[in-house]
Amino acid sequence: MKSPLTNDGLTLTDTEFRMFADLIRKHSGLDFDEASRFLLERRLARRVRELELGSFAAYHYRIRNSSSGPDELPNLIDELTTNETYFFREYGQLRALIDEIFEELQFDREKRGGRPINVWSAGCSSGEEPYSVAMLAREAGLKPGVDVHVYASDISRRMLSKARKGVYREASFRETDPHLREKYFIEKDRLWQISDDLKRDVDFIHLNLLNNSKMALLRTMDVILCRNVIIYFDIDTKCQVIETFYEKLRPGGHLLLGHSESLINLSTSFELRHLRRDMVYRRPLPGMDAANPWNIAAAAALPRSDHDGIDE
Numbered sequence: 001m002k003s004p005l006t007n008d009g010l011t012l013t014d015t016e017f018r019m020f021a022d023l024i025r026k027h028s029g030l031d032f033d034e035a036s037r038f039l040l041e042r043r044l045a046r047r048v049r050e051l052e053l054g055s056f057a058a059y060h061y062r063i064r065n066s067s068s069g070p071d072e073l074p075n076l077i078d079e080l081t082t083n084e085t086y087f088f089r090e091y092g093q094l095r096a097l098i099d100e101i102f103e104e105l106q107f108d109r110e111k112r113g114g115r116p117i118n119v120w121s122a123g124c125s126s127g128e129e130p131y132s133v134a135m136l137a138r139e140a141g142l143k144p145g146v147d148v149h150v151y152a153s154d155i156s157r158r159m160l161s162k163a164r165k166g167v168y169r170e171a172s173f174r175e176t177d178p179h180l181r182e183k184y185f186i187e188k189d190r191l192w193q194i195s196d197d198l199k200r201d202v203d204f205i206h207l208n209l210l211n212n213s214k215m216a217l218l219r220t221m222d223v224i225l226c227r228n229v230i231i232y233f234d235i236d237t238k239c240q241v242i243e244t245f246y247e248k249l250r251p252g253g254h255l256l257l258g259h260s261e262s263l264i265n266l267s268t269s270f271e272l273r274h275l276r277r278d279m280v281y282r283r284p285l286p287g288m289d290a291a292n293p294w295n296i297a298a299a300a301a302l303p304r305s306d307h308d309g310i311d312e
């Protein structure tokens with residue numbers, strides 16, 4: 001019997017490994033170093049087999065020359081991204097978003113000319129994160145489309161298609177209050193379909209965070225959630241993406257990263273804000289420089305609550 005760990009005799013040479021790693025990093029920011037070499041090899045081998053190409057060199061040629069077949073790069077990206085997510089992930093931070101940031105923004109609504117709060121889930125995977133924001137906003141009495149507009153994007157076409165369908169397995173609900181699941185989903189054959197109303201609350205767009213020209217089309221945001229995405233990038237890409245978020249946020253707008261992520265060594269343009277439920281980053285208002293970077297670094301190094309669960 002064949003071991004699931006063999007790649008049908010396909011082994012990446014050092015040169016092939018560097019060629020693929022460079023190509024993938026340039027296109028998507030995803031960083032495959034020596035430690036993840038075997039993972040890359042396994043995933044590439046799957047595509048080589050599916051396309052019956054016989055070698056990594058032939059596969060590389062195929063990617064670089066889309067004239068020799070349908071554009072393969074999106075399929076490779078689908079193969080390489082890590083899409084782990086679930087509803088109400090890092091719940092304490094979502095509570096801070098709704099109870100503190102949204103509440104403040106609603107209070108200042110006049111200053112925004114009455115327009116809705118724009119919130120963007122950047123790297124939304126199969127949609128659990130933006131749908132969680134939409135559910136919590138509704139629960140807080142905010143009207144989607146009127147009070148808040150939720151945008152969500154991902155580089156993976158397969159994940160976006162899943163998000164748009166809105167059909168989920170049990171695992172996506174590991175941190176979900178059963179009452180909310182009953183309210184916003186319909187069960188069919190042990191799968192859960194999101195309600196049409198909630199589905200309409202989120203605008204999904206295909207977007208590579210490295211594609212500046214497409215990014216320029218996005219409107220200015222009040223809040224950007226980019227959680228558990230930049231951990232997969234090399235340091236230059238992280239800096240580039242954070243800089244883009246700075247440009248996309250209105251002054252005073254908030255940036256929410258995942259609990260294991262921080263801006264240390266990436267940017268000093270943001271200030272760290274201590275909310276009751278969490279610490280978040282904020283683009284300073286004009287004339288208010290981000291606090292001394294040393295203070296930011298010291299504060300960011302403070303342990304953050306890892307508590308994901310439903311309310312203490």
Ligand SMILES: C[S@@+](CC[C@H](N)C(=O)[O-])C[C@H]1O[C@@H](n2cnc3c(N)ncnc32)[C@H](O)[C@@H]1O
Pocket residue numbers: 027028029030081082083084085086089122123124125126129153154155156159207208209210226227228229232258
């Ligand atoms: C681990 S998931 C995080 C999902 C969600 N934000 C959460 O925290 O549960 C990371 C997502 O980032 C996406 N991603 C990776 N590189 C990207 C890029 N260059 N542009 C846009 N999305 C990207 C992946 O496709 C994946 O769906």
